[in-house]
Amino acid sequence: xxxxxxxxxxxxxxxxxxxxxxxxxxxxxxxxxxxxxxxxxxxxxxxxxxxxxxxxxxxxxxxx
Numbered sequence: 001x002x003x004x005x006x007x008x009x010x011x012x013x014x015x016x017x018x019x020x021x022x023x024x025x026x027x028x029x030x031x032x033x034x035x036x037x038x039x040x041x042x043x044x045x046x047x048x049x050x051x052x053x054x055x056x057x058x059x060x061x062x063x064x
Contacts, residue, residue: 013038 013035023031 013031015031020028020031
């Protein structure tokens with residue numbers, strides 16, 4: 001976590017435009033859904049790894 005409470009989680013799904021263009025609409029939808037799921041899971045994993053102190057900082061309720 002940064003001092004500005006930004007979380008850096010480098011988890012994303014990449015593909016070339018050629019690959020995307022080769023997919024059917026259904027396959028494109030699944031690909032997008034998986035990309036969102038990967039990002040959501042990465043955030044959850046990061047938060048879980050930081051413990052209660054992290055959540056207090058993010059919520060602005062940390063005691064000094």
